[in-house]
Amino acid sequence: MRRLPIVIAVALACGLPALAQPPAPKPAVQKAAAVKPEAIAPIAAPGRTLLSTKDVMRHIVNPAAEAFWARSGVVDDEKGANDRTPADAANWAISLDSAAQLVEAGNLLQMEGRARDPDGPWMKYSVQLTKAGLAGMAAAQAKDHDKTFDAGSAIYDACYACHGKYIPRPKDSLYKHDIDKDLEAAKKK
Ligand code: HEC
Secondary structure (H helix, E strand, O other), X not given: OOOHHHHHHHHHHOOOOOOOOOOOOOOOOOOOOXXXXXXXXXOOOXXXXXXXXXXXXXXXXXXXXXXXXXXXXXXXXXXEEEEXXXXXXXXXXXXXXXXXXXXXXXXXXXXXXXXXXXXXOHHHHHHHHHHHHHHHHHHHHHOOHHHHHHHHHHHHHHHHHHHHHHOOOOOOOOOOOOHHHHHHHXXXX
């Protein structure tokens, strides 16, 4: 068995939407990026970060993941089970592009000035995102249904692991567990 159902179970326990409906923010109306042209001007220094982690999430990581997820997995809709795996070259190309964006996003997250916790698991989770993106690229290049599904799941795991560690839960959260232990347990099953 795939481990997706467990991921979903953990996600549900945490009050998060499951893989089929990824942990999206409401993408509807978001404020424009906080970057003003004058902030971009002194761009010369290589390796200088320009966007906050939040804006990298909003404008790079999340849209890329959404685009990949929209083309992987099966969701139930009014017509029944809807397999979203691409059926044409144009959609496979979007899967490939979005997976590639996630590969490099893992690097962006590790940059000095952005890495929250350079000596902690931050780097590990960033690499996890890059690896999941690579799996997504390989799947899209092979136009492989099951690998696309698995890569979507791996991408989700990377988001979930890092958020569990670095986005503090409210004190009154119903989810009281240690995310690392839960993920470990989920893997063993
Ligand atoms: C290495 C750590 C890390 C990984 C991996 C990661 N995130 Fe994040 N994410 C964060 C942190 C930290 C924040 C909170 C940023 C802040 O509020 O300053 C965040 C915030 C967000 C937000 C909220 C942005 C907002 O508008 O407040 C979204 C959406 C998001 N991440 C999506 C994703 C998705 C989707 C993935 C996986 C494809 C992912 N993230 C992977 C660390 C990570």
